[in-house]
Amino acid sequence: MDEARCPVPGVPCSPARTTAIPAHRKPGAYPVGVALYRIEDPGPLVRPAIVVAFDGWVDAGSAATTAASLIAGEGAAVATFDADRLFDYRARRPTLDIEDGRLSEMTWPEFRIRLVRHSDDRDLLVLTGPEPDYRWPRLSDAVVEVARSLGVTDWISIGAIPAAVPHTRAVPILGTAADPSLLRGDIRPGPAGLLRVPAALVSVLEMRAAEAGIAAVGYFAQVPHYVSGPYAPAALALLRAVARHLDVALDSGPLVGESEELRTRLDAATAADESTHGYVQRLEAMVDEERMPAGDDLISEIEQFLRDQGTGGPSR
Numbered sequence: 606m607d608e609a610r611c612p613v614p615g616v617p618c619s620p621a622r623t624t625a626i627p628a629h630r631k632p633g634a635y636p637v638g639v640a641l642y643r644i645e646d647p648g649p650l651v652r653p654a655i656v657v658a659f660d661g662w663v664d665a666g667s668a669a670t671t672a673a674s675l676i677a678g679e680g681a682a683v684a685t686f687d688a689d690r691l692f693d694y695r696a697r698r699p700t701l702d703i704e705d706g707r708l709s710e711m712t713w714p715e716f717r718i719r720l721v722r723h724s725d726d727r728d729l730l731v732l733t734g735p736e737p738d739y740r741w742p743r744l745s746d747a748v749v750e751v752a753r754s755l756g757v758t759d760w761i762s763i764g765a766i767p768a769a770v771p772h773t774r775a776v777p778i779l780g781t782a783a784d785p786s787l788l789r790g791d792i793r794p795g796p797a798g799l800l801r802v803p804a805a806l807v808s809v810l811e812m813r814a815a816e817a818g819i820a821a822v823g824y825f826a827q828v829p830h831y832v833s834g835p836y837a838p839a840a841l842a843l844l845r846a847v848a849r850h851l852d853v854a855l856d857s858g859p860l861v862g863e864s865e866e867l868r869t870r871l872d873a874a875t876a877a878d879e880s881t882h883g884y885v886q887r888l889e890a891m892v893d894e895e896r897m898p899a900g901d902d903l904i905s906e907i908e909q910f911l912r913d914q915g916t917g918g919p920s921r
Contacts, residue, residue, distance in 0.1 A: 641740070641747045642686045644754070647720050653728045654759035654851055655718070655752055659736035663764035663805040665828040666836025672763060672843040673733035675858050680719035680731060684751045688714055691737035691744065718751060727853055730755065736806050744806075745813040753817060760814040760821035761850055762807045763843045765836070768827035771888035772871045776842035781808070781823035783815045788822055789850045822850065829888075831881070832871065837863035 658669035826839035
């Protein structure tokens with residue numbers, strides 16, 4: 606071989622070798638992309654709106670997914686997404702039922718949009734369940750594509766975050782929207798200032814929907830950070846926020862009774878400890894003075910919540 610063609614002068618080069626390009630890698634031979642979802646024709650829809658909520662760190666007290674599941678009820682699926690391409694089954698394992706030593710049933714994570722024929726003047730679509738692990742950008746485009754094909758006019762994201770708020774007052778709700786005038790009722794955008802936190806898919810979708818021209822808002826309930834387990838008052842507050850936004854009546858199911866029972870238990874628990882009782886009183890004073898939580902206050906509570914969940918914390 607001519608040494609002048611070698612990269613290092615004076616050093617013999619090995620004979621040139623060529624590798625054939627496999628047929629499936631040749632230009633124009635790439636496989637056609639497979640659709641991420643399957644959609645069913647629901648027939649004509651009346652002013653459809655979509656409610657979106659996922660589990661994860663923006664579902665403190667399971668408030669958002671509880672409210673969304675109540676709205677969805679037994680609604681039929683109109684769009685089903687490919688779960689195998691969205692979930693890490695080692696991180697979110699399917700549930701196995703074993704009856705008397707027999708492997709009887711396997712329940713896999715699902716990602717579906719369901720339709721609720723709510724009334725004569727409004728149809729509701731609900732997307733709720735486990736937050737997917739993979740393909741967020743492509744999934745966001747696909748979900749918004751489905752929403753637009755179904756004629757969605759309103760997009761409502763709901764979530765719940767831990768905060769320094771007392772259980773003895775109404776659940777505060779913060780709003781998000783590219784246009785604050787879209788928020789309904791007395792809900793204000795917040796928190797004031799800059800808050801930089803790990804993103805959740807529900808917010809990725811909300812931003813993408815707004816970019817696509819859909820009137821998109823988010824309602825986020827604040828859950829007392831000292832409460833563990835399901836928090837029915839926040840779920841009830843989110844349900845009512847959705848009902849107010851869409852001007853429809855929504856069944857609250859067992860949430861009113863569960864909220865009253867939980868309030869009684871929390872009152873008894875805080876009254877039994879003087880320091881906890883004093884702390885709740887300080888939180889009450891903040892609420893009564895109508896002090897909106899600052900970004901730094903929320904970051905502190907979120908950092909603790911994420912540590913408890915075993916995930917990474919937000920950056921300042």
